Amino acid sequence: MASRIAQIRLVSSHPQVYEPCDDSFALVDALLADRKKLLDHRPTICMEVGSGSGYVITSLALILQEIKTAYYFATDINLHAVRVTHETLEAHGVHAELLTTNIAAGLEKRLAGLVDVMVVNPPYVPTPEEEVGGDGIAAAWAGGENGRSVIDKILPIADNLLSEKGWLYMLFLAANDPLQICLQMREKGYAAKIIVQRATEEESLHVIKFWRDSDIRMEGNEAVTIAKNRGWEFLLSQLSRLSFRR
Amino acid sequence: MRLLTHNMLSSNIKGVINGFPLLIEAERVVEKQVDFNLDFLKNMFSKIDWKALADASKTMGYDELPDEVPDPSVLDSQEFLQKFHHALLELHLEEGALVYPETGRRFPVNKGIPNMFLHEDEV
Numbered sequence: 001m002a003s004r005i006a007q008i009r010l011v012s013s014h015p016q017v018y019e020p021c022d023d024s025f026a027l028v029d030a031l032l033a034d035r036k037k038l039l040d041h042r043p044t045i046c047m048e049v050g051s052g053s054g055y056v057i058t059s060l061a062l063i064l065q066e067i068k069t070a071y072y073f074a075t076d077i078n079l080h081a082v083r084v085t086h087e088t089l090e091a092h093g094v095h096a097e098l099l100t101t102n103i104a105a106g107l108e109k110r111l112a113g114l115v116d117v118m119v120v121n122p123p124y125v126p127t128p129e130e131e132v133g134g135d136g137i138a139a140a141w142a143g144g145e146n147g148r149s150v151i152d153k154i155l156p157i158a159d160n161l162l163s164e165k166g167w168l169y170m171l172f173l174a175a176n177d178p179l180q181i182c183l184q185m186r187e188k189g190y191a192a193k194i195i196v197q198r199a200t201e202e203e204s205l206h207v208i209k210f211w212r213d214s215d216i217r218m219e220g221n222e223a224v225t226i227a228k229n230r231g232w233e234f235l236l237s238q239l240s241r242l243s244f245r246r
Numbered sequence: 247m248r249l250l251t252h253n254m255l256s257s258n259i260k261g262v263i264n265g266f267p268l269l270i271e272a273e274r275v276v277e278k279q280v281d282f283n284l285d286f287l288k289n290m291f292s293k294i295d296w297k298a299l300a301d302a303s304k305t306m307g308y309d310e311l312p313d314e315v316p317d318p319s320v321l322d323s324q325e326f327l328q329k330f331h332h333a334l335l336e337l338h339l340e341e342g343a344l345v346y347p348e349t350g351r352r353f354p355v356n357k358g359i360p361n362m363f364l365h366e367d368e369v
Binding site: 044068069071073077079082083086097098099100101102105106107108109110111114135 | 247248250251253254255256257258265266281283285286289293295357358359360361362363364
């Protein structure tokens, strides 16, 4: 029987590459929880930004295996990570088009509006700004102030790449202020939902799914204007409509 | 790297206005069979740049595609679809490079993976 998700024993590794951990598992659990919806959605082009060991993109490809039309992209800034991703995919008999690049540089222009499913486990750890970037293993976690440096770069790129029916699954720490991120995304016309929430000893992880919602887009501009006038209380009352569930 | 990917890649170096398409330097091309899917092909037909695909396919050793953009009615032709499918999805550049023609900047391709990473001064 084909495995539903990537198997740890088949995941390749390298000293400079982030190994699957609680955050990776949480993200894959979210995809599994959404499996039926994803299959019904019939995504054509799927992408993972920051594939690391390849655990998540491999799992996504296995989850969507019955959709023969899916075409997968995976990127990582770390050359070793891209090679490890390649090995992990091969070990599971699935394929993705891989690129060594910063986020989605090189694909942004031509692939704009074409990505139906995007999955990201970003570098979310709050660190000093100097630690952000680079192409070694620290790039896997260093997130600068509030862990938002790279997240804030990825979100507009995702917005550009996602199709009308595009879904984004992204992982955050409580420290990243996911509520504020959802508000930001709402301003761009996205609804948001927590699919998985997990507290480990060190971290409080949230996997949030974003999708374009035409109702939000129409009222979004209006809500933002009113919020600016009326302030915080109005925003809180609007948040309950975000289907922000535990 | 398949040619669908190549068709979606553009050079994003600072100062470059139109970084598409990248030229292919093919050192090793491998053919890998992929299941034929009509919906996918029809979907992709309208999104790809035909000339870039036809030129790239020739560079990879497969010269069966028409040079000019075919009329969409070709999507009813099984013969055309098989050739389109083969060029788009079954030709893999394993070793070689993608080159931006104006500056000669090379993006190496190893084990089928292009390295598009730019240096700080190129961004």
